Each structure stands twice: as C-alpha cells, then as structure tokens.
Amino acid sequence: xxxLLPIIPAIFVILILEWLSRIGFFPVYVFPAPSAMWTAxxxxxxxxxxxxxxxxxxxxxxxxxSVGVGLLSAAMIAASSTLRHMVLPYAxxxxxVPIIAIAPLLVIWFGYGLPTVVAASFVxxxxxxxxxxxxxxxxxxxxxxxxxxxxxxxxxxxxFSLRLPYALPSILTGFxxxxxxxxxxxxxxxxxxxxxxxxxxxxxxxxxxxDRVFVAVLLGSVIGIVFFGFVQxxxxxxxxxxxxxxxx
Amino acid sequence: xxxxxxxxxxxxxxxxxxxxxxxxxxxxxxVDRGDFVAILGGSGTGKSTLLRLLGGVEEKTSxxxxxxxxxxxxxxxxxxxxxxxxxxxNALENVLLPQRLRMMPKGPMLKHALDxxxxxxxxxxxxxYPHELSGGMKMRVSLARALLDEPRWLALDxxxxxxxxxxRWALAEDLRTLWLKSRPTVxxxxxxxxxxxxxxxxxxxxxxxxxxIVLDRRLPWPADRTFEVRGDPEFIRLTQQIYDLVxxxxxx
Numbered sequence: 001x002x003x004l005l006p007i008i009p010a011i012f013v014i015l016i017l018e019w020l021s022r023i024g025f026f027p028v029y030v031f032p033a034p035s036a037m038w039t040a041x042x043x044x045x046x047x048x049x050x051x052x053x054x055x056x057x058x059x060x061x062x063x064x065x066s067v068g069v070g071l072l073s074a075a076m077i078a079a080s081s082t083l084r085h086m087v088l089p090y091a092x093x094x095x096x097v098p099i100i101a102i103a104p105l106l107v108i109w110f111g112y113g114l115p116t117v118v119a120a121s122f123v124x125x126x127x128x129x130x131x132x133x134x135x136x137x138x139x140x141x142x143x144x145x146x147x148x149x150x151x152x153x154x155x156x157x158x159x160f161s162l163r164l165p166y167a168l169p170s171i172l173t174g175f176x177x178x179x180x181x182x183x184x185x186x187x188x189x190x191x192x193x194x195x196x197x198x199x200x201x202x203x204x205x206x207x208x209x210x211d212r213v214f215v216a217v218l219l220g221s222v223i224g225i226v227f228f229g230f231v232q233x234x235x236x237x238x239x240x241x242x243x244x245x246x247x248x
Numbered sequence: 249x250x251x252x253x254x255x256x257x258x259x260x261x262x263x264x265x266x267x268x269x270x271x272x273x274x275x276x277x278x279v280d281r282g283d284f285v286a287i288l289g290g291s292g293t294g295k296s297t298l299l300r301l302l303g304g305v306e307e308k309t310s311x312x313x314x315x316x317x318x319x320x321x322x323x324x325x326x327x328x329x330x331x332x333x334x335x336x337x338n339a340l341e342n343v344l345l346p347q348r349l350r351m352m353p354k355g356p357m358l359k360h361a362l363d364x365x366x367x368x369x370x371x372x373x374x375x376x377y378p379h380e381l382s383g384g385m386k387m388r389v390s391l392a393r394a395l396l397d398e399p400r401w402l403a404l405d406x407x408x409x410x411x412x413x414x415x416r417w418a419l420a421e422d423l424r425t426l427w428l429k430s431r432p433t434v435x436x437x438x439x440x441x442x443x444x445x446x447x448x449x450x451x452x453x454x455x456x457x458x459x460x461i462v463l464d465r466r467l468p469w470p471a472d473r474t475f476e477v478r479g480d481p482e483f484i485r486l487t488q489q490i491y492d493l494v495x496x497x498x499x500x
Contacts, residue, residue, distance in 0.1 A: 143332040150326040242336040242377045
C-alpha cells in the first residue's frame, strides 16, 4: 500500500494543472494541459515508444559500461595507494566537466548515433560508481580484517569474502546515483546526435510543440524510474536480509 | 578434565613499538598448557597488543615467542572486543566461517557448530543475522566461532566490556564451563579485576607505556571454583593490591 502513496500527489498535481490550463492560467505554448500531452502521445505513440527504446538502449549500454569500468578501476584504485594518489584527482576533475559541454566533442569523435549516446551516458554515470566503490572497499571494519588475518584467510578470500560484501551497500548507492545520471547523459548525447528522446525533444522544441517536449521529458523520467527500480531490486536481493536500511 | 602435560609458550624479551609511541615490552613470561591467564592493566598499556602478538595478528619489533610443536596457527581461537561478526552471514554461518575459509565441507563441522550454539543458549537463533541479535548473543556467537576448531589456545580481547552486568557474568560462566570441558590455554585481556580473579588461574598485570609486567601471580583457588570465591579474604586483598597497581598510583 505504501508503494502506491507517491501516486496521490501525482494525481493531485495533474488535476490542478489541468484545471489551471482550462481556465487559461497558462498559455498553451508555455504549459499545455496534461490531457493535451496525453493526446500528443496517443497521436504519435509508435514514434514515442521507438525513441524511448533507443534511449533505454543507450542508457543501458552506457550504465553497463560504467558498472564494468567503474568496478574494475575502483578495485585497482582501492588496492594501490600510489594509483589512488595518481588517478583520483583526475577522476574528480573529470566529474566537474558538465556533460553538455563535452557532448559536441563526442559527436565529433563517435559520429551521429548510438556510440555518442553510449559515450555520453558512460561519462555522466562513471564517477559515482568509482567514488562509492573505492570508499566502500576502503572502509572495511578493521576488527573483521584482523579476524581474517587470525583465520589465515588468503588475499583473494579477504577481497571476495570480506571487502567486497562489506562494500556492497556503498557500491549499490553508487549504482543508484549513476542510474539516473546514465539516463540524463544518454538524453544529452541524443540531443546533439539527433536520436532517441533527446533528438525528439530538440526537434519538438524547434517546432514549438511544447506538448511533445513534455511527453518526451516524462518518458525520460519513466526510463529513469525503471533504472532506479532495477537497482532497488538488486539492493533488495543482496542486502535486504542483513542491511537494515534496505529492509524498508 | 586435567590438562595434558605439554610444552609451554615461552615469551622472551618481546617488544612492540609504534611510531606514534606506546606498545608493549620488553616482556618475558612462560605459560603452561591449560592455564587461564588474565592480562590486566589500564588503557594504553599494551594488553591487546600483547594478545595480538601472541595470536600472530601483529609482528613484534624484537624478542622471541616460542610455541610448542603442537601449536600451529590453526589451533588459535580469537574473540575480539566487538564480536566481529560478518553482517551478511547468519549466526550459524558466522560460527562456520573458519571452516569455510579453509574450504572444507560443511558436513562434519555442522553438528559441532550446532552443539556449540546450543551450549551457549543460541539454539533458536542460528538463522538470525547479527543486527537481529543482542550484544550478549553476538558475543556468544563469536565465542562459538572461536571454539569451533576446539582450539588449544584461546585469546579473548576484553570480550565482555560492552555488555551489561547480568549478561557479562552469564557469559563469564559459559566461558568457564567451556574452558573446564576442554581446557584450552586461555589469554583473557580485561579491565575488570573482579572478572580476572573470578575466572583465571593466573594474573599478569601490565602497567606503563610501553607496558611491562608489574605483577605475575598464580591464583590460589581451584580452577572450578564458584563465584563465592569473591568473599575470600585473599581475593579481597589481591583485588586491593591490583587496584593499587593499575589505578591507585594515578589517584595519588
């Protein structure tokens, strides 16, 4: 029942916006009525769905690449303090560059289409995975490390039976943050490469079709929610039995 | 059960120094098989460091620790101050951790692990995760894990310090029962003079920084004594003597 609670404010906001639009509070070219958005969606449903699938594919590939590269880099950074000192400042620097600023460069490097979208999604979502995984791997309880030393555990056993499971809540927090950023990155990449929801938003903007822009933005949010939900399911599977925060 | 006559652990001029200061030693003593040695002292005197040196968790700076041939590293059981349970394993899985790390089949040890949990009053808690256990229950799981391999040497680092009085003494009673059953050699670090004199057969008092032994006393009461020993005049005299050594000096 609690899972349905967020629907209540959504219904409330939709009804208010519909009413404000109908009494002419907003000009239709600034904020169309929710019913007009629905009509725009219904009239071009197949296009909306196909571009949403493109965005979903781009974000999924970008996020998966971030997970693979992020976990591997984080494991190496956590294992070597020299590497950590060499690499981490640049990872932070990289994070401060806005994705919208480098998206045009990505088009030059990767061309129009999926590779640019995946690259933008990857760049936007990589850092939180590295930062959270490094932090998790380095925060292993010192008494547990002593216990593993007493029990003569090998280095591999210490990594796979202690450090990694201990870091899991942090790693999944990184996934959670990155899942939303992966969708944002993909849409920004599409904006410049003219595909997916990003391309549709840009196209509708130039045609002054604010209703279609809103539909595309909402579909982007739905993809974000799907990603977030997927990470929540992962958290539920791996953490719910022992991590009180994830039992809620 | 009487202890078998076996060679002693010999600690010769062992010293551990830290760059930040403190540590322990040089320190020398011998311990017989089956002894219950309480190591007492104030904070920062190196009691836990000494235990970690004995258990091989830390490297000594100098000196020599000679173990009997029968004492390989797998025969040590270790109990830490804060239970040190893996949060993602339930009570039974935590008890079986030493065996899992040695990649041996669970079967033969499973019964022993369940017996230990039963002896420690945890038969109904075997499937519970650490966050579902009370402080005393966690410490019992930790004790069961240390005893899984029937260790010849058991190191306990202030295991009851975070527990309230009734739980602390219930656990002390459990520890004594288990010790009397198989008579491992116990090194028991504690701040509590009462706990040390009630449980141990020998007391080492460490003071200073780096810590050195200021009192080494074999206690006159039988190993299977009851808690009534606390009324013995010698018990009261020793309590006062140790108190003066570890705390009284600072009071003056």
